[in-house]
Amino acid sequence: MAATIHDVAREASVGIGTVSRVINNSPRVKPATRERVLAVIDKLQYKPDPIARSLVSKRTNSLGVIVPFFTRPFFMELLRGVEIVSARLERELILYNVETNAQRDHYFSELPMRRKVDGLLIVSLTPGDAVSRRFQDAGLPVVLIDAYSPLFTSLVVNNVEGAYEAVKFLIEKGHRRIGFINGLIEGNFKFNQANDRLIGLHRAFGEAGLLFEPELVLTSEWSRMGGKQAALQLLSQQKRPTAIFAASDMQAVGVLEAAKELGILVPEQLSVIGFDGIEVSELLELSTIYQPVQAMGEQGAALLVELIDNPAKIPELIRFDTKLLERHTTGPALTPVTHSEEQGLPEGEASRLATRHLL
């Protein structure tokens, strides 16, 4: 049906080798010949078959991305960055979505076997030792985003620092009872980002001489519902926190919903700060710790392609900084209010109290 390299060779009265050289821009072709071949290619509308091509060249010209819950805003924005670069570099993008441990293991074990992709981007998932070795033995280039392994180039955000800043920010606003809703560490996968964020909290607490109160630290799914339920629990304690730091924006949105349901005013009676800086956080004017997700996706894809072209490249660890985005869900702390007092604080009372705390 479609023209093959043989058709072109015959029509141009050259050998298939020459046609191949023309296609691949080899310099070892006389200009006149190249012209002639090019003309025939154009006439026959010839396109080399990518499959036959990769059978022998061992290159597929495609990038695989293993990503959990790709539909979630955080991953979407990351994927957007990946897509931008892969499109620019003319690589196909194959999506491997992971929602269960079984799926993750499936991809981890199948992908290195047969090279359907030239390289693999793994997002928010840390391959274990056995799996890592498989990737290496198979010679499959791998780059990790939002996950770390000494074996692979890894792009991570400074989670400890980000969490530290969030909590420090709340402390500086005068908050003393600070709730923390963390994400599951071993829930579905090894999200050790969660652990880092907890560490950051500890550091800020330590620095401020604050006592760590375990009943103020909860763990939930990395989702809106998870955050909401945890917040409901946190906020119905006898001495409820005056501020809540959530390990992700989606969880923070859940906190907002919980507060609303309980009739607690944000930020007047409760400060809320999230983590991620996804689009909804902007819509809801949620204060948050922004991480440059799209940029991470872009750079991850770019590094992967570099690695494909030069497999000897040694793994590096690339850190991205977070940025605190103060919006409208955070405010100065009030002294704990009793029911009778809950109605109205005169204007300026809040800031006076906050100031007093700071001095």
Place this chain on the structure above:
Amino acid sequence: MAATIHDVAREASVGIGTVSRVINNSPRVKPATRERVLAVIDKLQYKPDPIARSLVSKRTNSLGVIVPFFTRPFFMELLRGVEIVSARLERELILYNVETNAQRDHYFSELPMRRKVDGLLIVSLTPGDAVSRRFQDAGLPVVLIDAYSPLFTSLVVNNVEGAYEAVKFLIEKGHRRIGFINGLIEGNFKFNQANDRLIGLHRAFGEAGLLFEPELVLTSEWSRMGGKQAALQLLSQQKRPTAIFAASDMQAVGVLEAAKELGILVPEQLSVIGFDGIEVSELLELSTIYQPVQAMGEQGAALLVELIDNPAKIPELIRFDTKLLERHTTGPALTPVTHSEEQGLPEGEASRLATRHLL
């Protein structure tokens, strides 16, 4: 390096044909032989090379999805549906994101040539006659989602009916000055969904004997900013509308932002209804016309796979119904308010604040 079919054949003392038959579950193999071959396959960890496989079988086992702005919530949810089915059916999913006309044309012209995918899902984009013919000539199965062509199986939502319901709903609430913010028809692509929604509006207007006022109908990008700017314009008219229907939820979110910026209370002074039913609409309690996007993605993928297995299948048109979701951005129409009245709304001050928090 890795074992090939020849290694297996040798080790099991059979011919490669037999191994091939075992892999492909052909019944024409004696059980004893099958066992033996299977054992060797297991021992050598043999996996057939998908590339060599597709070179001869002309099957790649992958689905392509051409989708504009895949990062937008509407497309994301659709993609989620597609992914669910493609994962279940063990097809790889290749993403072709389109942000410009050039990109669209690039994919439209390249994809039918190189058979890198077994079938193509085209989302919200209508291929022209020439392109359609190319797809057909190349024998590439195509399914359209949120777009219609008589040449391909198409899944569409009843846009006319949906828009009609939205407007009728507003009219029944007593609104008479109803603004419509439509999406661009020829902005980037031929989104003729926009036209359908306009028609629905006309029908509702006609039925209610309402006059169509051109100055109340604007067109914007299918985005938050687009919606916001259009709303700003609509709301600063001398006789501003008491309700606005936006052709997409993202535009409706922009309307809410504009209203907030102008100090116009929703739903007290302005009713807003969107179209799509994406997750943010729920967060913001936006009334909207829900369309079963994920289901469309799922069914589209399923139909595409059917079409791949049976290319003779005749194109069909599948319609999905929308559903009106009444939430908290729509209310009864008030008589136009003057400035002096705008101050105090006694009822629900607290809930107003709470609502504000969520925006």
Place this chain on the structure above:
DNA sequence: TCAGATCATGGAAACGTTTCCATTAAACTT
């Protein structure tokens, strides 16, 4: 028991490239 039918099997050919080696043509050198 034997002819005919059916089943199981082996392996060559084909898929459409790239790679590499051999060969021929062209360009220098002296």
Place this chain on the structure above:
DNA sequence: AAGTTTAATGGAAACGTTTCCATGATCTGA
């Protein structure tokens, strides 16, 4: 002009499968 280097070219081999045909083994029924 002849010898030597270098450039350009042709095409076989290889990549790892599936497909298909030929062959031999096994079964069937009288």
